[in-house]
Amino acid sequence: MPHPRTHLHSGAAAPAIGDPDWQAWSHAWTQHIPVLTGRTDLTVSVAPGAGGGAPACFYPDACRIEVDATHIGAPDIANPRRAGHKRLVPTAYGLLVHEAAHAAHSRWRTPPGTPPVVAAVAELLEESRIEYRQRARRRGDRRWLRHTVTTLISPDDAPIDDPWHAAHLAGLLLARVDARILTAKDIKRVRAAVTAILGRKRLLQLREVWRQAHTTDDTDADSMVDLAWRWCRILGIDPQQQPQTPVPDPGVFGGRLAQALTDYLAHTAGLTPAEYRARQLSARYSAPATWTRRDPTDDERAAARHLAARLRRARTHQPxxxxxxxxxxxxxxxxxxxxxxxxxxxxxxxxxxxxxxxxxxxPPPKPTLHLGVIVDVSFSMHPYAAPMSSAAWILAHAARSSDAVTATIAFGSDVTLLIGPRQRPTHVQDIHTFGGSSTFIDAVKLADPVLQLRQPGRLRMLAVVSDGDLDNIAPAQRLVSTLHRAGCAVLWLRPADLDGHTFTDATTVLVADPVQAIHHIASAAVTALEQA
Incomplete structure (x- = not known):
């Protein structure tokens, strides 16, 4: 069962992380922490990498709070000795308030011998309990705690649609509504997704558990553990065993819980869900592919112009x-x-x-084409690197010239977003092949939020430049079929002299010389778009 990112560290504390550039912040917040906690024995350490692997943490035995300076930015962004600085760093200050709530109210320890599953549930209940108690004591802190919720929650907290993860998400977000940190409107879609999986009756039973936790005394470990056992019984799990949940199918896009959580996180970040997913995936797949940039040849430019003209005509149906x-x-x-x-x-x-x-x-209005170009840079593509690099540029440049929204993504052992939707592919990027081809699915899942490949009402196309020799054929086929059923055309360009895998629900074109084969590529692309 997932649990909150660990930021309440019992036992021996790790050595304090210090940074001279952040000494002023550490000193100012150490002087300020008695206001938040009522305790005078605490110190605060602010530094890049602090937080014990979480955004912030509290070491009870060492009486120390740590905050990762990454959530502040630069030391000179504000003067921490002035009261108004918190408005400039609301997330970081919210992290300080959250850890202060632990310091003030997490006065109980998990009894020895408690099953790990029960201990994890108790930690989950503690998250909203300490914020409830902090808000009751200092009502104005709600403002800062609201800024922190999204930092303490990961998009990976809801990987699959099952009762375990639905209950976990309820404990993270729905419980904070009863703690009066969030509002019911904030998590409307999350509540609907959780209710659909758990059922209204079981969700009400879980709600009664966390509401009792909110009123539990700060030192009452027995009651918190008893409530955790009750949580497990409601879900019908054996606390003596680590719950076994199914592994998410890599060929399937995120489920109901994941989509609801993404919508919530995107809304709080001021982004659309697609923009949020694109930002998260781009950050996750930041390992750079190796390329050599060159100017396109005259023949490649002519081929791109020809394809652009064909794509423009494909966008317009009969008058x-x-x-x-x-x-x-x-x-x-x-x-x-x-x-x-x-x-x-x-x-x-x-x-x-x-x-x-x-x-x-x-003529009817011309829809905007959304085209994703995914290029295989695995080692098996080495003999075909030059023609496939040319084909990728011709596709991307032609689409961009016909007012399309495009993105070019490389996949091999890693995934790299090479050309984003707002960038023009001005140079041919010759492939330097390396590694395996295990990340095709990740590349498609990056292209989906960037280009909204599954969103109805758009003219969408995914062009894959690959020999088809992938490490995960079966889930890749399911992903291609999912796009096809969603109305996204899939065009697969494959080296002509190679007997690679042919995917169903995709239009396959064998390519030796992309410039010479541009008529076939254009015809296949137009046919795929018209039949989508």
Missing amino acids: EPDTQPSLIPPGRLRTRHAITAQAQIAAGTRPTATPWQRRTTL
Whole structure:
């Protein structure tokens, strides 16, 4: 069962992390911490990497709070000795308040012999309990604790849709509504997702558990452990065994819980869910692929222009009949507009009314193409690096020239976002192949939020430049089929002289020379788009 990121460290404390650049922050917050806790025996250490692996932590035996300076930024961003500095670093100050709540109210220890699952549930209940007690004692601290919730929660807290993770998410977010830190509106979608998995009756039983925890005395370890055992019984689990939950299928996009949690985290960050997922995935897959940049050849530019023209035509279907207002005949006279036009003329103004309405044929609006180009940089692509690099540039540049939204992503042993949606692919990036091909699924899952490949109402296409020799064929096929069913066309460019794997629900084109094969690539792309 997942548990909160560990930031309440019992037992021996790790050596304090010090940084001379942050000494002023450590000193100022050490002087301030008695205001938050009512204790005078605490010290605060602020430094990059502090926090015991979490954003912040509290060492009870050492009477020390640590805050990772990453959440502040630079030492000179504010003067920590001035009261107004907290408005400039609300998340970091919220972390200080949260750890202060632990220092003031986490006065109980897990009894020896408590099963790890029960101990983890008790720690989960403690999170909202100490914030409830802190807010009751210092009402104004709610403002700062709200800033901290998203820092203490990870998108990985809800990997699959099962009762374990649904209950965990309820304990993290729904319990904070009863603690009056969050509002019901904040977590509306999370509540709906949790209720759908747990059921209303079981969720109400869990709610009664955390509400009793909120009123438990700060030193009452027995009651907290008893409530954790009750939590386990409600969920029907054996606390003596570590719960075995299914491993998420790598070929399936996030479930209901993950999507609801992402929506919440994105909303609090002021982003759309797609932007938030793209930011998280880009940060996770930051290992750089190795490339050599060069200018495209004249033949490659000509091929890109040809493909761009074909893509523009593919975006527009057959013209449709319509009517159009007109100042002059022929057409049907619209009496009211004719009277308005006469009145405008009589008043000596230029007539703007359109008395006539004629039949005409107008093309429908051209939808914007969202194209993801995914390039295989695994070692098996070494003999085909040059033509595949050329093909990737032709696709990306042609799409961008036809007002498409594009992104180019490399996958091998790692995933790298090479060209983002707002960047123009001006240079050909010649592949330097290395490693395996285990990250195709991660590359697609990065392309999805960046380009909204599964969102209906858009013209979408995924172009994969690869020999198809992947480490995970079965989940990759499920992912390709998922995109196909969602209306996203999949075009697979494969080296012509290689008998690689052919995926269903994808249009496969064998390529030896991308410039010579541009007609085939264009035809396949247009056909795939028109049939999507």
